[in-house]
Amino acid sequence: MLRASVIERLAIATASTALALLIGVTIVAAAGYDPVQFITSMLQGALGGQSAVARTLRFSTLFILTGVAVAVAFRAGVFNIGVQGQFVVGGFMTIMSIVWTAPLLPEGAVGGVGLILIGFVAGAGSGGLYGALPGALKAYADANVIITTIMLNFIATGVVGWLVQNPFRGEGNAAPNTERIPEYVSFPSILFDSSGFSIVGLAIALAVVAVIYVVMERSRFGYDMVTSGHQESAATYSGVDAKRTVVSTMTLSGMVAGIAGAVFAIMIQGYYTDPSGIGTYGFDAIAVSLLAANNPLGIIPAGLLFGGLESAGSHIGIYTDVPVQLIDGVIGLVILFVAVPELFRMAAVRTGLGGEKR
Amino acid sequence: MSDDAAGDNRVRNAALVGILVVAVLAATALDLPIVDIVTIGFVERSLQAATPIALTAIGGLYAEKSGVFNIGVEGFMIFGAATAATTMWIISGGSPGQGDVWLAILASVLVSLAFAVVFAVLLIRYEADQIVAGLALWFIGLGFGPFMAVLVWDSRNSPSLEGINDLTVPVLADVPVLGPIFFDTSPLVLFTAVLAVVAWKFLNDTRYGYWIQAAGENPEALDTAGIDVTRVRYAAVIFSGVMAGLGGAVLLAHAGSFTGTGETMVSGRGWIGIVAYLFGNYNPIGAAVAALVFGGLDMLQIQLQTVGIEVPNRLVNLFPYAGVILVLTVWGSTRTPSAVGETYESEE
Numbered sequence: 099m100l101r102a103s104v105i106e107r108l109a110i111a112t113a114s115t116a117l118a119l120l121i122g123v124t125i126v127a128a129a130g131y132d133p134v135q136f137i138t139s140m141l142q143g144a145l146g147g148q149s150a151v152a153r154t155l156r157f158s159t160l161f162i163l164t165g166v167a168v169a170v171a172f173r174a175g176v177f178n179i180g181v182q183g184q185f186v187v188g189g190f191m192t193i194m195s196i197v198w199t200a201p202l203l204p205e206g207a208v209g210g211v212g213l214i215l216i217g218f219v220a221g222a223g224s225g226g227l228y229g230a231l232p233g234a235l236k237a238y239a240d241a242n243v244i245i246t247t248i249m250l251n252f253i254a255t256g257v258v259g260w261l262v263q264n265p266f267r268g269e270g271n272a273a274p275n276t277e278r279i280p281e282y283v284s285f286p287s288i289l290f291d292s293s294g295f296s297i298v299g300l301a302i303a304l305a306v307v308a309v310i311y312v313v314m315e316r317s318r319f320g321y322d323m324v325t326s327g328h329q330e331s332a333a334t335y336s337g338v339d340a341k342r343t344v345v346s347t348m349t350l351s352g353m354v355a356g357i358a359g360a361v362f363a364i365m366i367q368g369y370y371t372d373p374s375g376i377g378t379y380g381f382d383a384i385a386v387s388l389l390a391a392n393n394p395l396g397i398i399p400a401g402l403l404f405g406g407l408e409s410a411g412s413h414i415g416i417y418t419d420v421p422v423q424l425i426d427g428v429i430g431l432v433i434l435f436v437a438v439p440e441l442f443r444m445a446a447v448r449t450g451l452g453g454e455k456r
Numbered sequence: 457m458s459d460d461a462a463g464d465n466r467v468r469n470a471a472l473v474g475i476l477v478v479a480v481l482a483a484t485a486l487d488l489p490i491v492d493i494v495t496i497g498f499v500e501r502s503l504q505a506a507t508p509i510a511l512t513a514i515g516g517l518y519a520e521k522s523g524v525f526n527i528g529v530e531g532f533m534i535f536g537a538a539t540a541a542t543t544m545w546i547i548s549g550g551s552p553g554q555g556d557v558w559l560a561i562l563a564s565v566l567v568s569l570a571f572a573v574v575f576a577v578l579l580i581r582y583e584a585d586q587i588v589a590g591l592a593l594w595f596i597g598l599g600f601g602p603f604m605a606v607l608v609w610d611s612r613n614s615p616s617l618e619g620i621n622d623l624t625v626p627v628l629a630d631v632p633v634l635g636p637i638f639f640d641t642s643p644l645v646l647f648t649a650v651l652a653v654v655a656w657k658f659l660n661d662t663r664y665g666y667w668i669q670a671a672g673e674n675p676e677a678l679d680t681a682g683i684d685v686t687r688v689r690y691a692a693v694i695f696s697g698v699m700a701g702l703g704g705a706v707l708l709a710h711a712g713s714f715t716g717t718g719e720t721m722v723s724g725r726g727w728i729g730i731v732a733y734l735f736g737n738y739n740p741i742g743a744a745v746a747a748l749v750f751g752g753l754d755m756l757q758i759q760l761q762t763v764g765i766e767v768p769n770r771l772v773n774l775f776p777y778a779g780v781i782l783v784l785t786v787w788g789s790t791r792t793p794s795a796v797g798e799t800y801e802s803e804e
Contacts, residue, residue, distance in 0.1 A: 129607055177587060241784035242734075244527070244587065248727050249777040252719070256777075260770040374718045381595065388588060421606035423716075427599025434592035438584040 143413020158405025175327025180247025182380025188356025225356015233348025515699025527590025530726025536704025568701020
């Protein structure tokens with residue numbers, strides 16, 4: 099896939115998504131639901147009206163951030179499947195740091211901005227540390243990153259779930275939730291008057307994309323990261339410490355995941371709850387990143403697409419009988435097809451649409 | 457075996473002994489009642505918990521030995537469990553009996569076989585990225601597994617179904633210790649124990665077993681000897697998919713109901729299966745023993761409760777995952793077969 103041109107990648111991404119959606123619709127029809135109605139409500143859920151668009155953009159913001167977190171690692175050849183865990187740890191620490199420091203700062207806008215900054219630092223820092231751990235285990239004990247990060251996802255969900263239920267449960271809360279952060283710690287509503295989405299969140303996501311793009315494509319550090327991922331011997335020969343690079347890659351990836359967690363915590367929830375019920379942004383992000391061929395700029399359209407899918411999913415979950423789990427399955431199919439570019443190359447050759455014969 | 461590998465093994469064994477000694481010392485120092493924790497009931501429960509992991513591990517080991525990393529076993533397990541649950545419900549009209557349990561396991565194996573063929577074609581014929589495709593299979597399982605449950609029960613979880621009955625072998629069941637552990641328990645435990653030995657024998661002492669190993673270590677040589685490398689790899693990958701599907705079905709048969717919330721009832725057992733065979737150094741018996749370690753960690757919660765040690769369930773449930781990280785850290789650098797992950801194309 100590395101050698102594929104941009105157009106080929108775009109074609110593969112489009113074909114994968116289309117094929118996965120087609121299979122999804124076929125399954126809907128086979129299960130006895132009306133496929134036309136299904137497609138209409140998908141479109142309505144993603145784009146029908148201001149609140150649907152706000153919801154789509156809310157999910158897109160999270161997918162863009164978590165997608166970039168995945169892309170940083172995958173681009174460097176490190177399979178960080180642990181973005182979900184880093185997202186959870188980052189979000190939880192964001193809430194707790196704000197709850198703990200709120201009494202020390204003045205109330206109102208100034209205090210709000212200060213607390214948001216503190217929250218972001220805590221989120222990025224803790225997410226980065228939680229990513230650095232499997233990175234160090236890989237670098238110095240050769241422990242498979244895929245498996246350690248998956249295990250750390252389970253551990254993050256379990257430990258944070260226990261913490262919000264017991265020691266950090268807000269006083270008098272019936273539900274297993276932490277204390278709420280103060281009202282004035284929130285993003286302003288500009289353009290969209292929707293709870294749970296602010297254009298500021300999206301702007302933060304786009305700014306992170308820009309920063310990561312510059313780091314990956316234009317800096318010495320990014321260059322070392324990518325080369326040590328794909329040509330380890332060449333990188334070592336030119337004096338790059340491969341072990342340290344793995345650790346810093348995972349730290350950077352975890353930091354971005356932590357920022358995603360902070361945006362989720364501040365923009366959407368305002369408190370932290372049992373992470374087993376908050377959605378699997380960190381997993382779906384893998385699909386987002388792969389669809390974008392792990393290119394930071396490609397994450398933006400891929401994140402918008404997945405935001406639309408997720409938003410459509412929550413719409414059909416409410417207004418139709420079709421089980422919303424279908425969307426998760428379709429996302430899996432997208433990843434599967436992206437993994438098999440050869441399938442499309444052969445299909446293209448056979449149908450005369452292009453592709454080189456070997 | 458090279459000196460290097462022998463040295464690795466010595467380090468591993470020393471580390472294992474070291475961990476055991478530390479565990480015993482810690483238990484003595486904290487005055488833990490070891491005798492009350494490691495009961496026959498605990499071993500029996502641990503073996504039942506280990507069975508699905510061991511089946512998955514043995515299959516995955518064959519695939520990797522043949523040169524293909526089947527990282528999709530977690531997904532196969534989810535499909536196996538979901539298929540077994542829905543089949544059991546549908547064929548029995550909602551009130552399953554023992555016969556339905558066995559039919560459900562069989563159905564699950566057949567469905568896994570079909571999926572495994574498709575997956576093997578994508579991996580081998582269409583040269584899919586093994587890691588990404590394997591992850592994809594997990595996500596597909598996480599979506600469509602609960603989807604099946606919702607179609608049948610309108611809920612991600614099934615109502616109570618039928619679990620498998622214990623098989624009591626006359627006479628043998630009365631043997632102290634071994635009797636209750638192997639001959640008065642789920643028949644699937646004994647089946648898995650036998651299968652682990654057979655799989656080990658097959659891999660090391662039959663011609664086909666050698667072919668599988670050669671396909672992963674030195675495909676060119678196998679090709680030169682006139683054996684179709686691709687065909688051997690197909691067989692191994694399909695076998696691993698079927699074994700993981702069976703593992704999922706067995707997990708369901710032991711649990712007696714399907715859970716589709718969160719990461720489903722499989723909850724990482726496929727990933728643990730992969731670690732089990734790494735820990736077992738690609739030996740089917742070693743993999744089964746490693747699975748037992750994880751099964752034991754999974755069942756520790758009940759034992760701690762019975763001896764009155766209060767640790768929150770939510771945290772004790774994380775022991776197997778922490779165990780996996782520990783194992784990978786201490787035994788991380790296993791020697792994988794040299795051609796794993798590389799597609800092989802014959803010169804002809």
